[in-house]
Amino acid sequence: MEVFLQQLINGLTLGSIYGLIAIGYTMVFGIIGMVNFAHGDVFMLSTFIALILFLALKQFLGIDSLAVSFVVVMVASMALTGLWNAMIERFAYRRLRGSFRLAPLISAIGMSIFLSNFAYVAQGPRNKSAPPMLTDVIKLTEGGAYDVTLSYKQILIVVVTATLLAAFWFVVQKTSLGRAQRACEQDAKMAALLGVDVNRTIAATFVIGAALAAVAGVLYMVYYGVVNANDGFVPGVKAFTAAVLGGIGSIPGAVLGGLLIGLIETFWSAYFSADYKDVAAFSILAVTLIFMPSGLLGRPEVEKV
Amino acid sequence: MAGARASVLVDALRAAAIAGGLAFPIVALRAEPDFSNKLVLEPRWSWMFAAMALAFLVRLASAFLPRRAAPAAARPRDEAAARRRGRAFAVFGLGVIFAWPFLVLVVAGPSGALKWIDNYGVQILIYVMLGWGLNIVVGLAGLLDLGYVAFYAVGAYAYALLATHYDLSFWLCLPIAGILAAFWGVLLGFPVLRLRGDYLAIVTLAFGEIIRIVLVNFSTLTNGDAGIGNFATITFFGVPFNASEGGFAAVFGLDHSPVYRLVFLYYLILALALVTNLATLRLRRLPIGRAWEALREDEIACRSLGLDTTKVKLTAFALGAMFGGFAGAFFAVRQDFVSPSSFNFIESATILAIVVLGGRGSQIGVAAAAVAIIGGSELLRELDVLKRFLGSEFDPTQYRMLLVGLAMVLMMNWRPRGFVATRAPTIALGERRAIGGDLVREGRG
Numbered sequence: 001m002e003v004f005l006q007q008l009i010n011g012l013t014l015g016s017i018y019g020l021i022a023i024g025y026t027m028v029f030g031i032i033g034m035v036n037f038a039h040g041d042v043f044m045l046s047t048f049i050a051l052i053l054f055l056a057l058k059q060f061l062g063i064d065s066l067a068v069s070f071v072v073v074m075v076a077s078m079a080l081t082g083l084w085n086a087m088i089e090r091f092a093y094r095r096l097r098g099s100f101r102l103a104p105l106i107s108a109i110g111m112s113i114f115l116s117n118f119a120y121v122a123q124g125p126r127n128k129s130a131p132p133m134l135t136d137v138i139k140l141t142e143g144g145a146y147d148v149t150l151s152y153k154q155i156l157i158v159v160v161t162a163t164l165l166a167a168f169w170f171v172v173q174k175t176s177l178g179r180a181q182r183a184c185e186q187d188a189k190m191a192a193l194l195g196v197d198v199n200r201t202i203a204a205t206f207v208i209g210a211a212l213a214a215v216a217g218v219l220y221m222v223y224y225g226v227v228n229a230n231d232g233f234v235p236g237v238k239a240f241t242a243a244v245l246g247g248i249g250s251i252p253g254a255v256l257g258g259l260l261i262g263l264i265e266t267f268w269s270a271y272f273s274a275d276y277k278d279v280a281a282f283s284i285l286a287v288t289l290i291f292m293p294s295g296l297l298g299r300p301e302v303e304k305v
Numbered sequence: 306m307a308g309a310r311a312s313v314l315v316d317a318l319r320a321a322a323i324a325g326g327l328a329f330p331i332v333a334l335r336a337e338p339d340f341s342n343k344l345v346l347e348p349r350w351s352w353m354f355a356a357m358a359l360a361f362l363v364r365l366a367s368a369f370l371p372r373r374a375a376p377a378a379a380r381p382r383d384e385a386a387a388r389r390r391g392r393a394f395a396v397f398g399l400g401v402i403f404a405w406p407f408l409v410l411v412v413a414g415p416s417g418a419l420k421w422i423d424n425y426g427v428q429i430l431i432y433v434m435l436g437w438g439l440n441i442v443v444g445l446a447g448l449l450d451l452g453y454v455a456f457y458a459v460g461a462y463a464y465a466l467l468a469t470h471y472d473l474s475f476w477l478c479l480p481i482a483g484i485l486a487a488f489w490g491v492l493l494g495f496p497v498l499r500l501r502g503d504y505l506a507i508v509t510l511a512f513g514e515i516i517r518i519v520l521v522n523f524s525t526l527t528n529g530d531a532g533i534g535n536f537a538t539i540t541f542f543g544v545p546f547n548a549s550e551g552g553f554a555a556v557f558g559l560d561h562s563p564v565y566r567l568v569f570l571y572y573l574i575l576a577l578a579l580v581t582n583l584a585t586l587r588l589r590r591l592p593i594g595r596a597w598e599a600l601r602e603d604e605i606a607c608r609s610l611g612l613d614t615t616k617v618k619l620t621a622f623a624l625g626a627m628f629g630g631f632a633g634a635f636f637a638v639r640q641d642f643v644s645p646s647s648f649n650f651i652e653s654a655t656i657l658a659i660v661v662l663g664g665r666g667s668q669i670g671v672a673a674a675a676v677a678i679i680g681g682s683e684l685l686r687e688l689d690v691l692k693r694f695l696g697s698e699f700d701p702t703q704y705r706m707l708l709v710g711l712a713m714v715l716m717m718n719w720r721p722r723g724f725v726a727t728r729a730p731t732i733a734l735g736e737r738r739a740i741g742g743d744l745v746r747e748g749r750g
Contacts, residue, residue: 035503045331052330055346083326092714096721102449103717105503106661109451110713113654117707122332128344233650237514240507275522282511282518289504290496 002146007270008263013154013223015262016161020216021239022246022254023168024209030185030249031205032097037108038088040236041115042210046081046217047227048119051130053077054221066133074160074218078211085210086203094199112232120229128227157219164215165255168208172251177204185249234278238265241285247298256296317364324360328353395669402575406568415564422567424686427574427639429679431632434578436659436671438628441585443657444666445594446621447601449506451653452513455493456486456626458520458648460633462527465643468536475539479634486630487623494622498615501604513653520645532644539638541569570639577635581628582668588624597621598666651706658709662716678709 021043028036053073057063063072092111096103134156137149172178180201183191192198220235221227242261246253261281268280294300333353334346401408409421435457442450460482467473467481493512497505520527527533538546546553546566554561588594596617599607608614637643655678663674682705 035507049330051344052334052336052346055336055344056330056334059346080326080330083323087323087327092718095718099717099721101502102447102506103721105449105506106657107714107717109654109657110710110717113651113658113706113710114714115710117703117710119331121703121707123335124337126338128336129338129342131343237511273522276518279515279518282515286496286508286511289500289508293500293504 002141002144002148003270005140005148006146007266009148009150009154011263011266012259013157013262014266015242015259016157017216017220017223017258018235018239018242018261019255019258020161020164020212020219021235022242022258023251024213025240025243026246026248026251026254027181027205027209029243031181031188031202032093032104034093034104035108035240036093036209037105037236038092038111038115039209039213040234040239041112041119041232042081042085042088043213043217043220043235043239044229044232045084045115045119046077046210046214047221047231048123048128048229049080049214050074050077050218050221051128051227054130070218070222074215077214077218081210081214081217082207085206085213089203089206094202112236116229116232123229125229130221130225130227132225133222153223157223160215160219164212168212169251171208177201181205237285238281241281241288244285244293245288245295247295249299250295250297253295253297313365313368316368317361320364321357321361325353325357328356332356391669398669398672406571410564415562418564419567422564422571424683425680426571427567428683429676430571430574430578431636431639432656432659432675432679433672434574434581434632434635435629435656436663436675437578437581437585437668438625438632439656439660440625440663440666440668440671441588441597441628442621442625443660444664444671445585445589445601446597446618447665448618448621449502449509449657450622450625451506451510451650451657452493452516453509453625453629453656454648454650454653455513455516456490456629457633457636457652458516458643458645459486459489459626460630461637461643461647462520462533462633463630464634464637465533465536466526468637469533472537475537475634475638476542479631482634483627483630486633487627490622490624490626491619494619498618510650510653514650517645517648520648527645530645532642532646534642536641537638538641539566539570539573541565570635574635574639577631581631584624584628585668593617593620601666655706655709658713661713664722678712681705681708 021039024039024042025036028034028039050073053076054069057069057072063069088111092107093104096107134152137151140148140150172181180191180196181204183194183196184198184201188198191201238261239258242257243254244257245260246255246257261284264280264284265277269277272280288295333350334348336344336346339345405426406418406422409418409426412418413421435453439450439453442448442453463482463485464475464478467478468475473481493509497508500508521530523529540546541553544551544553544556546563546569548554548561552561553559553565559565589598596607596612599610599612600614600617600621604614607617636647640647659674659678660671662678663670663672682702685701685705688701
C-alpha cells in the first residue's frame with residue numbers, strides 16, 4: 001500500500017512533465033498535421049537554458065533567493081525556448097507546408113539531430129548536475145514498512161503545471177489568438193480567407209508549445225538535477241506517446257495521456273522491471289497507433305479522397 | 306531609396322538580435338564542473354557575438370544579392386546524351402571502386418593503406434549497402450522506416466550468436482542472417498500495415514528502440530552492453546588470414562600483412578552491395594517493383610485498382626530487412642564484436658539521411674550520399690590539425706551529426722527529392738523520358 005501511494009505521487013509528478021511536453025506535439029499536429037519530431041529536443045534545449053540561467057543568476061548577479069531565481073528562470077526560459085521554436089518553424093517547416101506529406105517529418109528528424117548535437121557541441125558531452133534545490137520532504141505516513149513522502153519539488157511541479165494549464169486553457173478558449181488557432185485547425189484556407197494571419201498563428205502555436213515545454217524543462221531540471229544533450233529523445237517519444245494515447249489534436253487528451261504515461265511508467269518500474277520501462281512506453285505507442293489511432297479523447301480521422 | 310536601405314539595415318539588425326537571443330545562454334555560457342564538482346559558468350561571449358555578426362552579414366547580403374530569376378523556360382533535353390553520360394559516369398565510378406584497394410596500395414604502401422581501405426572503403430560500402438536496402442522500403446515503396454537498424458542488428462547478432470554457440474562459418478550464417486532479418490521484417494511489418502506516413506515512421510522507430518533495449522537487457526543471451534566478441538574471423542574460403550603455416554600469406558607465397566584480410570573484406574562487401582543493387586534494379590522491373598512504386602505514389606489508387614497492399618508492403622519490408630541482415634552479418638564479421646550501442650537511433654537516422662539526401666528511389670544518388678556523409682565524417686577526423694588553432698577542446702568529429710541534421714533540413718527545404726531528383730519511370734508507353742522530381746506530385750502515403 002505504501003509503495004502504491006508513493007508510486008502514485010511519483011507517477012503524477014512525472015506525468016505532469018510529460019503532459020506539458022505533449023501539448024506541444026498535439027497542438028502542432030492539430031494545426032498543421034505534422035509530427036514535430038524535434039519537440040523533445042526543444043525540451044532538452046530548455047533544460048540547458050534553465051540550468052545556465054539559474055547558475056548565471058547566482059554567479060553573476062548573486063541572487064540567492066530560490067523563489068526569485070525560479071520565477072526569473074521560468075519566464076526567461078519560456079521566452080528563449082519560444083524564440084528557438086519560432087525560428088525552427090520559420091526555417092525548417094514553413095516552406096514545407098505544401099510539400100509531400102513526409103517532407104516536414106524528415107526535416108523535423110534532421111532538426112532533432114541538429115539540436116541534440118548543437119547542445120552537445122556547445123555544452124559538452126558530460127552530464128551536468130545542477131546544485132540540489134528544494135530538498136525538503138513531507139512525510140505522509142510514518143512507522144509503516146516504508147515512509148511515504150511528498151517532496152516540495154513534487155508539490156511545486158504539480159502546482160506550476162496546474163496553474164500554467166489553466167492559463168493556457170484561457171488563452172486557447174477566450175483570446176482572439178486562441179480563436180484564430182482553433183479556426184486554423186479546422187480549416188486553414190477558410191481562416192485565411194476570413195482574415196486570419198495563418199503564418200502568424202502557426203508561429204504563435206510553436207511559441208506556446210515551446211513555452212510549455214520550457215516549463216517542463218525547468219521543472220525537470222529542478223526535479224532530477226541532471227541535464228544532458230541526449231535527454232531530449234526519450235522524454236520526447238514518451239510525450240508523443242502521451243499525445244497519441246490521449247488522442248492527437250486534443251489538448252485535454254494530451255494532459256490525460258501525459259498523466260497516464262507517467263503513472264504507467266512508474267508503476268511498471270516499481271512492480272515489473274525498471275530495465276524495461278522504456279519498452280512499456282514504446283509498446284503503448286505502437287499498440288495505440290495500431291489499434292486506437294484516434295486515442296482516448298481524439299476524433300477519428302476521416303479521409304476524403 | 307534611403308528608406309529602403311534603412312529598412313534593410315533594421316532587418317539585418319533584427320536578425321542579429323534574434324541570433325543573439327538564440328545563442329545567449331547556451332552558446333555564450335558554458336557550464337563546466339570545477340574541482341569540487343560544482344558547475345561554474347565559463348563565459349564565451351565572443352562566440353555569441355560571432356553568431357550575431359554572421360546573422361547580420363547573411364541577412365544584409367541576402368538583401369543585396371539579386372533575386373533569383375524566374376525559372377527559364379523548359380529547355381529541350383537531350384535524353385539520349387544524358388543517358389550516355391550517366392552510363393559513362395557509372396562505368397567510371399565502378400572502375401574506381403573496383404581498383405580502389407590497389408590504387409591505395411600503390412600510393413600509400415601496405416601499412417599506410419590500411420586506414421584508407423578500412424575507413425574509406427569498407428565503412429562507406431557498408432552504408433552504401435544499408436542505404437540501398439533501406440531504399441527499397443523508403444525510396445521505392447514510400448514507407449518511412451525509422452527502425453531499419455533493428456534488422457541490421459538482427460543480422461549482426463544472428464551471426465555473432467550462431468558463430469559463438471554453434472561454430473558455424475560466415476558463409477553459412479550469411480543466408481541465415483538474411484532470412485532471420487526478413488522474418489523480423491515481416492513480423493514487424495504486419496502490425497503496421499494499416500498505418501501510413503508519419504504514424505508508420507513513429508511505430509517503426511518504437512520497434513527499433515524496443516529491439517535495442519531488449520538487446521541491452523536480455524543479458525543471458527546477448528551479454529548486454531558488454532556485447533559479444535571474438536567469435537570468428539573471416540577466412541578466405543577456409544584459408545585463415547594469419548601468419549601461420551596454412552595462413553593466406555603462406556599459401557599464396559606472400560609476406561604476411563593484415564592488408565590481405567581488409568582487401569578481402571572490401572571485395573566481399575562490394576559484392577554484397579552490388580548484389581543488393583542488382584536485385585533492386587531487377588525487382589523494379591517485376592510486377593512487385595512496379596507495385597511498390599505505385600504504392601509510393603498513391604496508396605488509395607493502388608487499392609482501388611486491385612493491388613494487394615498487404616503483400617506489397619510486406620515484401621518491401623522483408624526484402625529491405627533481408628539486405629539489412631546481410632549487411633549486419635558482414636558488420637559482425639568485420640568488427641568481430643557486436644554490442645547494442647552500434648544499433649541506436651542515430652544509426653537509423655544516418656541511413657535514412659543517406660536515402661533522403663541521395664534522392665529516394667535513386668540508386669546512384671544513394672551511393673553518392675553514402676560517400677558524402679560517411680566519407681565526409683571520416684574526413685572530419687583528418688581535420689585534427691585544426692586543434693592547433695582552435696584549442697585541444699575542439700573535436701571536428703563532434704560536428705558530424707550536426708552537419709548531417711542540418712543537411713537533412715536544408716535538403717527538404719531546397720531539393721526535397723534529393724541530389725538525384727529525376728524519376729525515370731520503369732515502364733512507359735513509347736519513349737522513356739526522365740521526369741523532373743518537381744513535376745511529380747506524391748500522393749498520401
